[in-house]
Structures are given as structure tokens and as C-alpha cells.
Amino acid sequence: VTPYTPGEQPQRRDIIKLNTNENPYPPAPGVLALLKNMDGNLFRKYPDPDATVLVSAIAEFYGVDKNQIFCGVGSDDVLGMSFLTFFNGSKPVLFPDITYSFYDVWAGLFGIPFETPALDSGFHIRKEDYFRENGGIVIANPNAPTGVAMPLSDIREIAEKNRESVIIIDEAYVDFGGETALPLVSEFKNLLVVRTFSKSRSMAGMRIGFAIGDENLISALKRVKYSYNSYTLNMPSILLGAESVKDRKYFEETVGKIVKTRERVKHELREMGFVFGDSMTNFLFVKKPGTDAGKLFRALKDAGIYVRYFDKPVLRDYLRITIGTDEEMNRLLDFFRHAFSGGV
């Protein structure tokens, strides 16, 4: 198999880290307080294999039943488990040619046939490409690394035309502006929405992800999980994750700040001649015509600013830049101003 390449996690602390779409703000104050007072003696025992406290908090937040939720060690765990559980026929699973680069890795690992319809020239997913026989469908919405969102009406149409296979909607970034497919879950028993605490909830290091879907899908996921590793989430993640979900106000405030910074940075980058799709996420996927993106990536790195660069056809003209704090983004913008006035 060809493994996934994660973004770099530099050990130096003075780096401006805009390469893995982490949240620049701390987790909710209640999470930090609970962590400080956590009784380490509890680590003696195995965690709750059902992660009941976390599942209940998520169920309440989204107004769904507890048996409609499956939790895992980051959404990568939930997605990987979903591939293993739902994609095992001979028909190809469909996902876009440009999308989260873990999908083809799991398909390869589990021996799942797949096909990757091309995005259009504006990086939009073409719904018609998913109106045909398949062994499953995976759509990141908003998509990564493009940041472009698909309207809910298109997801609905795809669901209406695919009643016989499982459709996974990876909503890692939806809190930053996309339309969630959660309203479709009760109507389409084959549609699974996957979410993460890594981006909008500032908890990438805790590794928490979850899926919401019909209880039959969830019970299938649980059967596979309990055939593989019953204790996935650790005890601190279960408790701290639940605490995070309780603070809706802080969550909305920090997401709001990131969206505001994103819109400002979009404006400034456009003024500098960058072009990009209308990102609905906490990152921008940008290109500056006439500029070598690889060279720019290395120059940024030398200056202590890490962004993500994919040295692959189509993608190699672009940089993926996470939205950090206003101060971090100002440092990035200053770097660009300097570079384009002859500094690089």
C-alpha cells in the first residue's frame, strides 16, 4: 500500500503553523479546567468502550438519538472503519479525483475498487458523476484541499439517486460555513455524516471524531469496531470531548473569529493577485499565476511559516494555507508583500 502523508509537525515552537488546518484558539475553558483537575488514578481502569458520556453530549447537541452516533479516534478512525464496514462489494466506490488523500489509501489497504470522477475546472464536484452504479460514495463537503462547498440540494440529489449503496459525507470543515447533510439522515437510511473535533473544536491532539446516521448503519459500525478494538477512545478524550460540546457559546465565538479572519485574508490575497475558489473552511487553497508555488512554499518554510504543498499534477500550482490568528495571518501577508516586491 501507499500510505497517507500527514502534514509536518515541527518540534520548534516559534513556527507559524498553517499546514494542517488546526485551530489557532485553545479548547473551551471548561475543557482546560477539567483537564487540570483530572484524577490520573482513573487511568488505572479501561475507558467506557461505548464512550457514553461523549455520545450523550453529541446526541443532545445535534438533537439526535444516542444510537445514531458512533465515536472514534479522530474522524480518520471513523472513516477508516466505515470503509471497512460498508465498502465490500465488487462495484467501485466513487469519490472525486481531488479530495482528502486518505480515501484512496483506505481503499487500497482494504482492497476496495474505486473510481475518481474529475472535478470541473472551478474545483466543483459534478453531481452527475455520481448518478451511476457504485459500491459506495464518499464526498468531503466542503471539499479538501480545495475548500469548495457543494450545495445541500446537490447532496440530496445524489442521495435520491443512490438508495442501494452507503453515502459518506465527510463534514470535517462544515462548521466554518458549508451546509450540513444532517437534515437528510432521517430520510436516507444509507447516508452517514462524519465529523471531527480536530478543526472547529480545537482538539486535534485529543483525536475525537464521530459519525451520525441511521441506527442500522451505526450498529454495523459498532459490530466491526467490537471485532477489532473495543477500547478506541481513551478516557480523557471521552470526558474532555463531552465538556467541549457543552460550551456552544465558546464554539460559536471561535468559529466566528476564524471565519472573519478568513474573509479578511481572502480580500488581501486577492489584492495581491492570488486566485482561489470561495473557501467555506478554515483554510484557503490559493495560486498566484506566474509564481512557482513550490519555491514560495520553501521560502515560507525558511521564514518559519509552514503551509501545505502537494507536489502533484494540478495541485502543484497551489498552496493550502490554514487560517490562524489575525497576528499569524498578518505575518504571512507581510511575508508575501515583501516577497512580491522583489524579496524572493
Ligand SMILES: *Cc1c(COP(=O)(O)O)cnc(C)c1O
Ligand atoms: C482533517 C480531516 C480529517 C481527519 O480529521 P481527524 O478527526 O483529525 O482524524 C478527515 N477528513 C478531512 C476532509 C479532513 O480535512
